[in-house]
Amino acid sequence: MNPLLTLHDLSRQARAATSADELVFLLVNSTHQLVPYRQAVLVRRDDGVRALSGVVKPELNAPYADWVRALVRQHLAPMAELRALTPAEASPTLASEWAEWWPEHALLVPTGEAGCGLLLAREMAFSDDEHSLLTEWMAVWQHAWTALHAQTPAGWGQRLKRWVTRPRAQHTPWFRRKTVWALILALVLPWVPVRMTVLASAELVPASPQVVRSPIEGVLARFHVQPNDAVRQGQLLFEFDEALLTSRVKVAEESLNAAREQYRQTNQLALEDPKYRTELALLAGAIEERSSEYAFLRQQLERTRVLAPESGLALFDDPSSWIGKPVAVGERILRNAAPREVEIEVWLPLDDAVVLKPGHEVTLYLQAEPLNPVRAALRYVAFEPQARPDGQFAYRLRATPTVPTEHRVGLKGTAKISGEWTLLGYWLLRKPWAIARANLGI
Numbered sequence: 001m002n003p004l005l006t007l008h009d010l011s012r013q014a015r016a017a018t019s020a021d022e023l024v025f026l027l028v029n030s031t032h033q034l035v036p037y038r039q040a041v042l043v044r045r046d047d048g049v050r051a052l053s054g055v056v057k058p059e060l061n062a063p064y065a066d067w068v069r070a071l072v073r074q075h076l077a078p079m080a081e082l083r084a085l086t087p088a089e090a091s092p093t094l095a096s097e098w099a100e101w102w103p104e105h106a107l108l109v110p111t112g113e114a115g116c117g118l119l120l121a122r123e124m125a126f127s128d129d130e131h132s133l134l135t136e137w138m139a140v141w142q143h144a145w146t147a148l149h150a151q152t153p154a155g156w157g158q159r160l161k162r163w164v165t166r167p168r169a170q171h172t173p174w175f176r177r178k179t180v181w182a183l184i185l186a187l188v189l190p191w192v193p194v195r196m197t198v199l200a201s202a203e204l205v206p207a208s209p210q211v212v213r214s215p216i217e218g219v220l221a222r223f224h225v226q227p228n229d230a231v232r233q234g235q236l237l238f239e240f241d242e243a244l245l246t247s248r249v250k251v252a253e254e255s256l257n258a259a260r261e262q263y264r265q266t267n268q269l270a271l272e273d274p275k276y277r278t279e280l281a282l283l284a285g286a287i288e289e290r291s292s293e294y295a296f297l298r299q300q301l302e303r304t305r306v307l308a309p310e311s312g313l314a315l316f317d318d319p320s321s322w323i324g325k326p327v328a329v330g331e332r333i334l335r336n337a338a339p340r341e342v343e344i345e346v347w348l349p350l351d352d353a354v355v356l357k358p359g360h361e362v363t364l365y366l367q368a369e370p371l372n373p374v375r376a377a378l379r380y381v382a383f384e385p386q387a388r389p390d391g392q393f394a395y396r397l398r399a400t401p402t403v404p405t406e407h408r409v410g411l412k413g414t415a416k417i418s419g420e421w422t423l424l425g426y427w428l429l430r431k432p433w434a435i436a437r438a439n440l441g442i
Helices: 003-016 020-033 063-075 092-096 128-151 156-165 178-191 243-272 274-302 424-440
Strands: 039-044 048-052 083-085 105-110 116-122 193-206 210-213 218-223 229-231 236-240 305-307 312-315 332-337 342-349 361-366 374-381 393-401 412-423
Touching: 003 020, 003 128, 020 039, 020 048, 020 116, 020 128, 039 063, 048 063, 063 092, 063 116, 105 128, 178 424, 193 361, 193 424, 236 332, 243 274, 342 361, 342 374, 342 412, 361 393, 412 424
Parallel strands: none
Antiparallel strands: 039 048, 039 116, 083 105, 105 116, 193 342, 193 412, 210 332, 218 236, 229 312, 236 305, 312 332, 342 393, 361 374, 361 412, 374 393
């Protein structure tokens, strides 16, 4: 085949390559179509073997790779021009192992990249025509390699280096130089005033809920409302099991009737015999005692049905977890909250405890509606941190919405608290400086 046609076909394949691995594979394997050889090795002066012909991934720690790496570092350091190499030109140690790894003749073809070259080895010497073909093919390959890497997006480090090392015009005024403006920004930006802002988890909670507690000691029988239901004043919320109290009321009623009957009989006997008059006072006291006990139990029986003190929302846990559960007097069962009276409860971590005062701006970004934030004014900041349900300690903050919100109680999100004015430099370095002081004692 005509070598020029082969060179043209290889050039087309190099331009069509889409990755660096594809170009490397083309160099060490397809070059054989242009110039025959037994072995091709792409080497670098720093890390030795990069690719081998006929091998998908070379073993860099193999004896063959170590021998090629030593040959490159001792005899082929410049890699700036095309050069033939024979065992006679190598050191005695490398020459003694030459026949084990390579044929007699080898050729170094520089790739154009500093410290990188292509080694070709075969039994016969390479001719001058083959030198010319390899030089031309390597120029085409290097052009494709450079074009491929120019298309790869550069990282921030490479972009900064490219911007710094970019040549400038000879007579550019100082006020139009980018380095001058970068220096001015580096000196001015740290002194720009900004608000000290921190982020913390938050939740919409009722502003002044009414706590509905257990009026008696007993067992909850059933709920007549569900969590987050709207209730009206006087509506039945829940009731206790009345079986035990009903039996006790009946026993107290019978005891009261028995005491009254005994008093009536004794009163009749006292009309005939004066000695029974002394028992009337005792029986009257027993009747009063039984009457008080009966009235108390009747009152307790009426308390088994708990009504809503005001209209609002019933806030409590799953009703099934309460059914059949014994509760003590005064134990909280649920909360009754007004629908429109809500506040923002914020848990501020200890590391973000900046100076905050009542009236500072608080913005709540709800997870359910992040595009409709709730704006509020800080009302209360806890003096001491408190334990959260997850076991971590944080400061409790309360904020009152400045505009009435339609969001329901219980929605969670992230609150941004804006504190005092400070400098941008301090705002950026506050956290790193605090971490350095805590870990390094600076």
